[in-house]
Amino acid sequence: MADHLLEVCDLSVEFHTAAGTVKAVQNVNWHLDRGETLAILGESGSGKSVSASAVMNLIDMPPGKITSGRILLNGQDMLKMTAEERRRINGAKIAMIFQDPLAHLNPVYSVGWQIAEAVVTHGGPKDKAKARALDLLRRVGIPEPELAMGKYPHQFSGGQRQRLMIAMALACKPDILIADEPTTALDVTVQAQVLALLEELQAETGMGLLLITHDLGVVAEIADRVVVMNGGCIVETGNAAEVYRNPAHPYTRKLIDAAPGKGAMPEERDRSGAPLLEAVKLQKHYGAFHALKGVDLTIMPGETVAVVGESGSGKSTLARAILRLDDPDSGSILYRGQDLMTMHPRELFGLRRDLQMVFQDPTQSLNPRMTVFQLIAEAWVIHPDILPKREWKARVAELLEKVGMKPEHARRYPHQFSGGQRQRIAIARALAMQPKLIVCDEAVSALDVSIQAQVIKLLDGLRREFGLSYLFIAHDLPVVRDFADRVIVMKSGQIVEEGPVRQIFDNPVQPYTQALLAASLDPDPEVQAARRIAREELQQRIPA
Template sequence: MAEHLLEVRDLSVEFHTAAGTVKAVQNVSWHLDRGETLAILGESGSGKSVSASAVMNLIDMPPGRITSGRVLLNGRDMLAMTAEERRRINGARIAMIFQDPLAHLNPVYTVGWQIAEMVTTHGGAARDAQARALELLGRVGIPDPQAAMGRYPHQFSGGQRQRLMIAMALAMKPDILIADEPTTALDVTVQAQVLALLEELQQETGMGLLLITHDLGVVAEIADRVVVMNNGQIVETGLAAEVYRNPQHPYTRKLIDAAPGKGQMPQARDRSGAPLLRAENLHKHYGAFHALKGVGLTIMPGETVAVVGESGSGKSTLARAILRLDDPDSGSILYRGQDLMTMTPRQIFGLRRDLQMVFQDPTQSLNPRMTVFQLISEAWVIHRDILPKAQWKARVAELLVKVGLRPEHAARYPHQFSGGQRQRIAIARALAMEPKLIVCDEAVSALDVSIQAQVIALLDGLRREFGLSYLFIAHDLPVVRDFADRVIVMKSGQIVDEGPVREIFEAPGHPYTRALLAASLDPDPEVQAARRQARASQEERIPA
């Protein structure tokens, strides 16, 4: 049998913690060949990133420890190499791009210097390194590469920062590129561009691509083979299309069933009667930047209105303006007929209990020094008329059960929960105020597909039980399709399309809406293959 480019054999990794030993990876084996894309698919905690970190020698030891296995690069065991030998391989022969590029780009150095450093670190001349950095910036699609050389990471968008990470990883023309959740937080159009770029670069260089992901759509778009991991073990492996069409393991079936965008779309609601909230002609400037340009929307009682668009479209600015967390420059916001723009701070304070927000990252929005009980009951400390103190403990327990947690979780701290559980705590915290409207700002975008499905089902159940309304900010169109009643599409601070969810998805009226839908990924590899073929045919018909 021919030698594989990279092969992992019987790899086991464990971490020693105060609570005991965690077996993160258990007897895992897989291989990657030149020119191939292998996806390791699984939820948070499945061990997929730990196994990739072992390849790159990035596991902190202690508390981590590789207890068994071999990692073979062209037949040589990297686990038996010296630290000096590993340093010569990392970056030069095996490179890695990470989920959050801002956390892995140095904020005090220009991006040109950081890319060039990859070359000089591996023995290249400074002049050659600068030329290589400039070439790579152009290759990955950064506008005006010469000017970009002197800029800093914070001066680029999220999608551009991911392109910078790709440029840095490709500096030494590696044989293997490991991409760890490279598109999770990106808009659908930017995600499509990044995946197309990776595929194009792979075809040019023949490198093997190892893709770590929880997104079935990404697997369908780019992967040749897939390895499915759960609880540190491989439960299924095979060609991507075969695994999707005929999954053999219950966990794989669970992931496929949880993929959004396949259920029944909500029926159009009766919108007669008085609206719960109406915003009209909202404008917002940040210096010379015009973030909102005459935007308006209406939310009826019990209705979910989704706002979609790329980063910078103004959707989060709109959400903050409606809650008066960031006052618009002009316009009106009527809540049950009362104009929030003319209210005093004391009057706004009284309305906070009706209007709540759930943020994208619960790790940032939950105070790490407070227990779950303190986080949820804080609302009653501030608004003393909601609930007598003697009933706080019982109500916290009730809310935790309502969001799918247990009463005993009240004594724990946020870091003791998974991402999906923390988001449930944030929802329970919002419910403590007994609100009428909850604004969800990308509240499920970073969650695993099955956890995302659970949170969406939870929000929908709470809507039915309590008559809640939602303003749902999102860039994940399949989730919007399953959950929203109406969709508002924003671009460059303006609303370009609006209508019932079925109308937007089946007969989009604006070219930008059609572009967003075309860039959205389907979990079915055969559907994605047909879409790629259609895109290629369309590009061939467009004259040069």
């Protein structure tokens, strides 16, 4: 009998690039036992995802190369297996769910067909594959599973797509499930549901769960042990609670200290005077779906207003409507007293520099054919009076440094960066316009905790220096607690509660707001255990 279900011994992986050799993983050792949850914690570039990719044989070689080590599954070294033997293991014995399910689900096939295909591909009976797919959809909590079988990935929400990925991964009852940032882009209540589902399925099947994450709250909620990686090396390992309470390595302490939601909340600011922006009775329909139901919103100069709520609550629709990226059906949007809804297109073009947006998914919002320099400087091409061309290079370098990147990154393309780095580029691009209001639509949700803290500090510093205002769409409530002045809670296209950040976090009135706060993850395992109990108690009180 092998000592462990899965064991990685002295694993080293490097990538050969035009700029030289990158040592992504260096002499890494960890193990996973049956029924255990092991979290590999670290920031972008730490090597955590490369380790998991090596287990799944997903590293492109070249440019990648495994230079040393063993990967033992039940005592057998998978690195010595043939490609055919590895294919028989992937999916059947070891399955993986990814951070972005939409990118890994085939858009031209129904989800029922895709799950059934996973069963058949690994030797399951064709005549029972459809029934197995239907049973899995029920098991992971997809509404109306019989109808869902014939739907396509784009017809599901982000949380539902992640559940579909879990269903596909479990199709062949694997011994090991690798989850690579499975909840990063999910709302707090959906995140809690997905983690609870993984725990429940693990208890049923006894599978080992390998969780790749940068979120200390996720570690506190679900992990038994944690491995902390930095610069391709393991710097600390141990019981999740012990590592949080008594971190032995300075890098682990840095991660813990950077976790949001622990500092003092902003004091309530004076809201007298003329507002910067007002939205009055905004309505928006998409066919029969009523996305906004008479929403009112006021943002004062220098104020940060956060909008929180679950997927489908209308918060992103509100953001797009305010910038007239998606015109509302009725209502008014007043910017410094001028109604954007009745403004001439030429006037509106002139105001675009004052109103900027940072989108949730930088992969979609950054042109893959443009360098970082071109992406940031594009603002000055469109509005040439902002900055003389001779100053573009220096300003791009300055903006990149402000968001935690290097001036030499200006020569690269978006695909050469991690997701978190791409989001930093998107923020730098928005700052290039010297705007008065920035709408941040989940702008920091994909960032590592230390970079997230750095970007929030940057945004707050810019607010103080230039009097910037922010409309901050977010599902990360600890960040909202640290950064916002006021909080608006949305549900089903309506505002159900609003007020200063201290009032919302310390004395929420509505059960829905209370449920959101209870579902938010805390990096302290003891605090998180108490929140789990509170979340279960509130479950029965939430209106349908």
